[in-house]
Amino acid sequence: xxxxxxxxxxxxxxxxxxxxxxxxxxxxxxxxxxxxxxxxxxxxxxxxxxxxxxxxxxxxxxxxxxxxxxxxxxxxxxxxxxxxxxxxxxxxxxxxxxxxxxxxxxxxxxxxxxxxxxxxxxxxxxxxxxxxxxxxxxxxxxxxxxxxxxxxxxxxxxxxxxxxxxxxxxxxxxxxxxxxxxxxxxxxxxxxxxxxxxxxxxxxxxxxxxxxxxxxxxxxxxxxxxxxxxxxxxxxxxxxxxxxxxxxxxxxxxxxxxxxxxxxxxxxxxxxxxxxxxxxxxxxxxxxxxxxxxxxxxxxxxxxxxxxxxxxxxxxxxxxxxxxxxxxxxxxxxxxxxxxxxxxxxxxxxxxxxxxxxxxxxxxxxxxxxxxxxxxxxxxxxxxxxxxxxxxxxxxxxxxxxxxxxxxxxxxxxxxxxxxxxxxxxxxxxxxxxxxxxxxxxxxxxxx
Numbered sequence: 001x002x003x004x005x006x007x008x009x010x011x012x013x014x015x016x017x018x019x020x021x022x023x024x025x026x027x028x029x030x031x032x033x034x035x036x037x038x039x040x041x042x043x044x045x046x047x048x049x050x051x052x053x054x055x056x057x058x059x060x061x062x063x064x065x066x067x068x069x070x071x072x073x074x075x076x077x078x079x080x081x082x083x084x085x086x087x088x089x090x091x092x093x094x095x096x097x098x099x100x101x102x103x104x105x106x107x108x109x110x111x112x113x114x115x116x117x118x119x120x121x122x123x124x125x126x127x128x129x130x131x132x133x134x135x136x137x138x139x140x141x142x143x144x145x146x147x148x149x150x151x152x153x154x155x156x157x158x159x160x161x162x163x164x165x166x167x168x169x170x171x172x173x174x175x176x177x178x179x180x181x182x183x184x185x186x187x188x189x190x191x192x193x194x195x196x197x198x199x200x201x202x203x204x205x206x207x208x209x210x211x212x213x214x215x216x217x218x219x220x221x222x223x224x225x226x227x228x229x230x231x232x233x234x235x236x237x238x239x240x241x242x243x244x245x246x247x248x249x250x251x252x253x254x255x256x257x258x259x260x261x262x263x264x265x266x267x268x269x270x271x272x273x274x275x276x277x278x279x280x281x282x283x284x285x286x287x288x289x290x291x292x293x294x295x296x297x298x299x300x301x302x303x304x305x306x307x308x309x310x311x312x313x314x315x316x317x318x319x320x321x322x323x324x325x326x327x328x329x330x331x332x333x334x335x336x337x338x339x340x341x342x343x344x345x346x347x348x349x350x351x352x353x354x355x356x357x358x359x360x361x362x363x364x365x366x367x368x369x370x371x372x373x374x375x376x377x378x379x380x381x382x383x384x385x386x387x388x389x390x391x392x393x394x395x396x397x398x399x400x401x402x403x404x405x406x407x408x409x410x411x412x413x414x415x416x417x418x419x420x421x422x423x424x425x426x427x428x429x430x431x432x433x434x435x436x437x438x439x440x441x442x443x444x445x446x447x448x
Contacts, residue, residue, distance in 0.1 A: 006064045013037075014312075014319045028155065029311075030318040031426050037322020038419070045329055058326060067324050068399040071391050072178075075313050077264035077278050081256075082310035083146050084171060084282025085290075085303075091164040092283070097369055098165050103173035106361040107142050111180055113357035114138035114350075118413070121349060125342055132191065133406035136184050140397055140410075141354055141417055142361075143177030145390030146170035156430035158386075162376045166386050174392060175276035179224040181396055183217055192403055227272035232280025235263045239285060244293035249301040252294060256285060256302055317391050321418070324394060328415050332408045343409050347416030354417055359384045377437050386429050389421040 001009075014033065021032030048055045092099060115131070115138030122129040146167065158166070239259040243252050259281055267277035290299055332340050362383045366375055376382075397414040400407045 001060060001064050003064075006061055009061050010065065010316060010320070013323075014316045017319055018315050027427070030314050031422060033315055034318040034322040034422060037319045038325055041323055041325040041329075045326065055326065058323070059330065062323060062327055065320065067320055067327065067391075068395040070320070071317065071395040072399070073268070075317060076275060076392070077260055078309050079313055079317070080146065080171065080174070080275055081260040081264075081278045081282040082306040083167070084279045085256075085286035085306055087164075087167060087171065087283060087286065089283055089287040091160070092168050095161065095165050095168060097372070098365060099168040099172060101365045101369070102165075102169045102362065103176055106169075106365055107173050107176050107180060109364070110142035110357045110361045111135060111138040111177075113360060114141060114354055117353045117357070118350065121346055121353070122409070125346060127342065127346070127409065129406045129409060130188075130191075132184065132188050133404065133410065136181065136188060136400070136406075137350075137410045137413060138357075139177060139181040139184050140393050141350075141389055141414060142180075142357070143173045143389075143392065144170045144387040145392050146174060156386075156433040158382065158433045159376050159436065162379060162382060162433075162436075165379075166383055170387075171279045172276070175225070175228065175273040175279070178275060178392075178396070179221060179273060182224075183220060185400070188404060189401055192401070223271055224273040225276060227270060228267050228274070228276035229280050231263055231267050231270070231272060232277040233284065235259060235266075235277075236281040236284030236289075239281070240289045240293050243285075243289055243298075247295055247298070249295075249298040252298045253302055253305050256306070259285065318422075321391050321394060321422075324398070325415070327398065328411055331411055335408055340412070343412040344416065346409070347413040350413045350417055351420050354389075355384060358387050362387070378432075378435065382429070382432055382436065385425055385432055388425055388429075389418045391418075393418050 017033040017036045018029055020036055021027060021029060025032045025036065027035065044054055044058060112135065115135035118137050119129060119131050119134035122134065144166070236259065239255055242255055246252065260278060263281045264274040264278045267274040290302075294302065332343065335343075359380065363380045366380055366383075393414050397411045400410060404410075
């Protein structure tokens, strides 16, 4: 299939499923289209099991898309930039300690908690998995997904301070989680090379060998994180200066688009964190650029453009998450039904383990900072349940080297946790938010 044919099929499918959801299912658009796509995937797999050759065209399209590449190298830049544009920097500064701690220490703590519990779980099922591979699962499942969480939180009507904490954390822990994942993949691939793995693994392991020592890991973190922040600020400021010098919404919309794709691509080429760079640039333009460099007309057009980009790509992404079930089936079909059932059961058990790790990371952070600030009632519960996992976790799992012995286990567990997170947590977070005690307006009236 040509690129145009793949894009056409994807957009037509996304539009059709969005129409079905709006007309008949009436769930939130992203969750609804993903559930319908999941049902379609299960139906196609069932027809395939009966001997009907219906998967050839779909599998050919999915093979051309390469979900991991499509999300991490293409869609993610637009989705993160669109989200960052509408986050107020003053709100982030007010919650900087909570957001910063959760996006860094929280991700690392959760990675080790989930990894350790996964390793013990595998032992209970007599499934062999190196501890490093269990940590890989912890790294890719620990970051909350800004794509999945931001729209749902707004509809849920969460208190502003709580929404800022969850959205801000999701925007920043994404980049940190990818860096941790890359370090662990480098260690795992280097281990394959040392153990006499495939030629491809040996070559990659040689390149990743520098990550085996503490200095190499620290250097990688500095390049990924600090380099990304600098790139985002520098090119955000340059774009801001260009926006300030013109008053033409067509040119200015184009400048924001160029900033998004340009800074993301440059960061990735320089081995910095593309997600962090584009978030920093988006925050800069969404705050300083919006206030000082854009007219009201330009602001309206910029907001409308990026809102449409965000909504369209979100629908496409969640359709692809649903359809990627077929890829998971394909990747694990060689391990046998009994082992696949074991992996599926382990994925189900991993759901409360991941939530427990999230609860401990959030609870520990809030407990440590509670003496310095007040927190919304039930903040720990809402932030735990509202920390959704999404397409980024699936994309990272699919990007694991095929030589990795535990790849199928990690992929199945990731997919199970993500589906539960989006469907169950995503549909119920609004009810949990509604239980938060609200101040009684009468309390603010003067006493008589």
